[in-house]
Amino acid sequence: MSELLVKNACVIDPLRGINAETMDIAIRDGRIVEEVSGAAEVIDARGMLTMPGGVDSHTHICGTKVNFGRYMSPEDMRAGRTPRRGPMHATSGYSVPTTYGNSYRYSVMGYTTLLEGAMAPLEARHTHEEFIYTPLQDTMANTLFDGNWAIMEAIRDGDTKRVAAIIAWTLRAVKGFGVKLTNPGGTEAWQWGKNVSCIRDPVPYFEVTPAEIIRSIVEANELLHLPHSVHLHCNNLGTPGNYTCTLGSFGLIPDLNPKRQTLYATHVQYHAYGGSGWKDFCSKSEPIANFVNMRPQIVIDMGQVMFGRTTTMTADGPMEFNLYRLHHDKWSNHDVELETGSGIIPVVYRRKNLVNSIMWAIGLELALLTKSPWQCLLTTDNPNGAPFVKYPEIIALLMSKRYRDAEFATVHPDTGSRVPLPAIERELDWYEIAVMTRAGQAKALGIQEIGKGHLGPGAYADVAVYPIRIDDVDPSVDYQKVIEAFGQTEYTIKRGRVVARRGECVVDGSNATFWVKPRVSEAYDMGKDPDFIEKFDRYYTVRMRNYPVQEEYLNRNRCIETEAEI
Amino acid sequence: MKVTLVMKPATKSFIPIEAESIVPKNFLAGTDLSVWRGNRELRLDEVFSISVEGDADRVEDVEVVLSGDTSRLKRVGEYMDGGKITILGGIGMHCGNFMSDGTIEVHGNADGWLGREMAGGTIICRGDAADYCASGYRGGRKGMTGGTVEVFGRAGDFLAESIAAGTVIVHGDAGDMAGAEMHGGTLVVHGNCSRPAANMKSGSCYVFGTAQGMLPTFRKVGTIQHEGRTLIQFTGDIANRGKGNLFVKDYKYLD
Numbered sequence: 001m002s003e004l005l006v007k008n009a010c011v012i013d014p015l016r017g018i019n020a021e022t023m024d025i026a027i028r029d030g031r032i033v034e035e036v037s038g039a040a041e042v043i044d045a046r047g048m049l050t051m052p053g054g055v056d057s058h059t060h061i062c063g064t065k066v067n068f069g070r071y072m073s074p075e076d077m078r079a080g081r082t083p084r085r086g087p088m089h090a091t092s093g094y095s096v097p098t099t100y101g102n103s104y105r106y107s108v109m110g111y112t113t114l115l116e117g118a119m120a121p122l123e124a125r126h127t128h129e130e131f132i133y134t135p136l137q138d139t140m141a142n143t144l145f146d147g148n149w150a151i152m153e154a155i156r157d158g159d160t161k162r163v164a165a166i167i168a169w170t171l172r173a174v175k176g177f178g179v180k181l182t183n184p185g186g187t188e189a190w191q192w193g194k195n196v197s198c199i200r201d202p203v204p205y206f207e208v209t210p211a212e213i214i215r216s217i218v219e220a221n222e223l224l225h226l227p228h229s230v231h232l233h234c235n236n237l238g239t240p241g242n243y244t245c246t247l248g249s250f251g252l253i254p255d256l257n258p259k260r261q262t263l264y265a266t267h268v269q270y271h272a273y274g275g276s277g278w279k280d281f282c283s284k285s286e287p288i289a290n291f292v293n294m295r296p297q298i299v300i301d302m303g304q305v306m307f308g309r310t311t312t313m314t315a316d317g318p319m320e321f322n323l324y325r326l327h328h329d330k331w332s333n334h335d336v337e338l339e340t341g342s343g344i345i346p347v348v349y350r351r352k353n354l355v356n357s358i359m360w361a362i363g364l365e366l367a368l369l370t371k372s373p374w375q376c377l378l379t380t381d382n383p384n385g386a387p388f389v390k391y392p393e394i395i396a397l398l399m400s401k402r403y404r405d406a407e408f409a410t411v412h413p414d415t416g417s418r419v420p421l422p423a424i425e426r427e428l429d430w431y432e433i434a435v436m437t438r439a440g441q442a443k444a445l446g447i448q449e450i451g452k453g454h455l456g457p458g459a460y461a462d463v464a465v466y467p468i469r470i471d472d473v474d475p476s477v478d479y480q481k482v483i484e485a486f487g488q489t490e491y492t493i494k495r496g497r498v499v500a501r502r503g504e505c506v507v508d509g510s511n512a513t514f515w516v517k518p519r520v521s522e523a524y525d526m527g528k529d530p531d532f533i534e535k536f537d538r539y540y541t542v543r544m545r546n547y548p549v550q551e552e553y554l555n556r557n558r559c560i561e562t563e564a565e566i
Numbered sequence: 567m568k569v570t571l572v573m574k575p576a577t578k579s580f581i582p583i584e585a586e587s588i589v590p591k592n593f594l595a596g597t598d599l600s601v602w603r604g605n606r607e608l609r610l611d612e613v614f615s616i617s618v619e620g621d622a623d624r625v626e627d628v629e630v631v632l633s634g635d636t637s638r639l640k641r642v643g644e645y646m647d648g649g650k651i652t653i654l655g656g657i658g659m660h661c662g663n664f665m666s667d668g669t670i671e672v673h674g675n676a677d678g679w680l681g682r683e684m685a686g687g688t689i690i691c692r693g694d695a696a697d698y699c700a701s702g703y704r705g706g707r708k709g710m711t712g713g714t715v716e717v718f719g720r721a722g723d724f725l726a727e728s729i730a731a732g733t734v735i736v737h738g739d740a741g742d743m744a745g746a747e748m749h750g751g752t753l754v755v756h757g758n759c760s761r762p763a764a765n766m767k768s769g770s771c772y773v774f775g776t777a778q779g780m781l782p783t784f785r786k787v788g789t790i791q792h793e794g795r796t797l798i799q800f801t802g803d804i805a806n807r808g809k810g811n812l813f814v815k816d817y818k819y820l821d
Contacts, residue, residue: 072705330707
């Protein structure tokens with residue numbers, strides 16, 4: 001039995017409605033408890049800001065495309081090298097670091113739970129193997145269903161229950177957590193050298209539209225009672241004027257779940273563009289945020305862009321090809337048979353560039369114009385908008401109008417006429433930041449019930465203690481102190497153990513992977529469906545029995561079983 | 567100052583030694599350096615018999631002479647910024663990585679990645695150079711950005727890949743994909759090579775022998791006289807905007 005007591009902590013725990021109360025946190029055997037014995041080890045937090053461990057609900061840290069990003073960029077691997085030190089392995093890389101690099105840097109910032117944003121089912125083994133070497137965070141993987149042949153055939157036949165059954169079989173086979181749609185239909189069209197321009201364009205051969213895919217999979221997701229909602233990367237990413245497409249997609253979504261949102265729309269910054277071309281490119285964050293404000297069934301994340309060097313990687317193959325034609329630099333394109341695809345290119349976001357400056361402003365506007373912080377979460381779509389190590393700067397920008405103005409003065413001079421950012425006075429408070437970086441993310445992922453994202457008795461003892469006293473610091477003025485504090489915790493506690501202390505990771509760690517097993521009736525078990533089996537064996541290059549990821553690929557895993565309605 | 571390093575015979579001579587510390591600048595402060603064999607750090611005098619003649623204040627006055635079986639010695643002269651390294655035998659991979667000034671002379675053969683991503687200085691190889699001589703690294707944007715590499719023997723595949731500036735001269739034949747992704751600088755191959763200058767953006771590539779497997783995406787311009795030779799001039803790779811120049815003595819398309 002190991003016991004730990006964090007004393008005199010200034011706790012913000014939004015899922016329990018606790019806002020800056022000084023209290024003690026008792027931990028026994030990796031869980032939060034009411035009280036511990038006198039023999040417990042004591043950490044004196046001395047009034048420092050203490051929150052549940054950070055949760056990143058959309059990041060790209062593990063898997064085949066992340067790895068390709070690593071090996072196509074030797075210059076990135078040379079940046080950010082750190083030698084072996086104590087229990088810490090050597091790391092390298094800046095925008096796509098090694099797995100240990102990701103894990104250590106997240107841990108130092110107080111993050112204990114990560115969701116890999118896009119895992120191609122066929123390549124799930126690779127993702128799970130990299131999860132094993134991301135030791136200081138619990139991990140989950142969203143599974144891609146945007147161009148799945150069997151699902152598109154079921155949608156064409158109007159059989160939503162069969163869609164749900166295929167999702168259930170696949171999630172179970174690849175040990176996935178949620179359902180991800182990346183440019184639904186578009187990546188399949190890309191296999192024909194095409195794309196879909198918006199939600200009403202039919203996909204070649206299958207003749208289903210993205211709108212039908214989204215609607216049908218959203219309904220299937222709720223039939224399976226998955227903890228997370230559908231996780232959508234809208235069509236038409238990154239093109240001027242795409243905000244109408246985004247609003248159209250949001251408009252498809254009914255409110256089906258009382259406990260959480262029905263749609264999680266990711267990196268919405270890339271989907272909130274106005275104008276008819278790059279010449280009159282502008283921000284349309286206001287209509288998007290207004291729409292979200294009126295619909296509690298939608299949660300978005302920012303996908304904030306920060307200036308500097310990074311690598312973009314997504315399952316949206318055609319979009320990356322368009323980017324390649326803009327930059328004429330390195331490009332990788334990848335096709336995953338019957339399922340999805342991906343593309344990767346390195347980019348540099350520059351202040352001197354008008355488009356990049358507008359993108360930077362849009363992300364902030366979305367966070368500031370969305371009234372409820374539970375509905376707009378803080379991400380950079382790491383590493384697409386910026387590497388996650390920029391999160392502290394984003395927090396400071398959201399908390400300080402003065403910092404925003406100072407930064408705004410350094411961007412392209414024409415930005416002011418294209419974005420509403422300078423007119424926005426709102427400054428987020430500590431509580432709202434806590435929502436956007438942990439509580440909101442845990443709620444959106446549906447993992448608060450298994451004990452993530454809060455500090456109630458029974459919860460996982462994931463705690464981040466930041467070296468800042470919120471009564472002494474005015475974040476709108478002392479934004480530099482905010483950046484420093486969120487950049488490096490005093491203590492990061494993961495499952496009851498101190499894993500990082502003032503920038504040093506102090507244990508080797510052992511993570512857990514969460515995955516979902518929906519229980520469906522015999523009639524909907526795709527493993528026994530003759531049509532499914534026949535098509536699988538005919539079109540895939542792997543045998544159906546070799547396809548599922550064996551449990552030995554999951555070091556330590558927590559299976560979340562759900563009772564499906566089918 | 568002349569530092570002579572004679573490789574001691576080792577029982578497991580096939581294990582490569584990482585010797586990025588062998589750079590003239592480091593010997594200004596003495597010979598208390600270390601190298602790595604596998605995962606073991608070794609003092610320089612455990613691997614070499616060292617003798618030092620004279621002394622120097624400036625890196626330009628330092629000459630390092632390596633002899634013995636140095637063909638498994640890697641990264642010699644990495645980030646070298648002056649002075650001279652003379653290698654009497656062959657040398658292992660990554661010799662002269664990122665060097666910016668000074669001279670490296672190899673009397674034997676050089677293994678792969680000789681002068682990778684070098685920015686300045688001179689490398690002379692009297693024997694053959696293996697693959698990726700004077701090239702960039704895999705996935706990198708820029709290869710060589712300055713200096714000169716001269717190989718008197720043959721060179722392997724991917725000679726001067728992604729070269730951005732500087733000069734590479736090979737007196738023998740070169741392998742496949744010489745000057746691939748070239749975007750600056752000069753590449754001269756006195757012998758034959760195959761598929762030269764694929765996807766070139768800029769710079770000049772000369773082949774004084776036959777270009778085998780000549781790519782069809784180069785447009786023929788005419789013939790020119792160059793240092794007493796008659797060469798056929800092509801534009802750069804029109805698959806990539808057709809910038810730069812390729813000159814060949816003779817060429818053969820793939821059948």
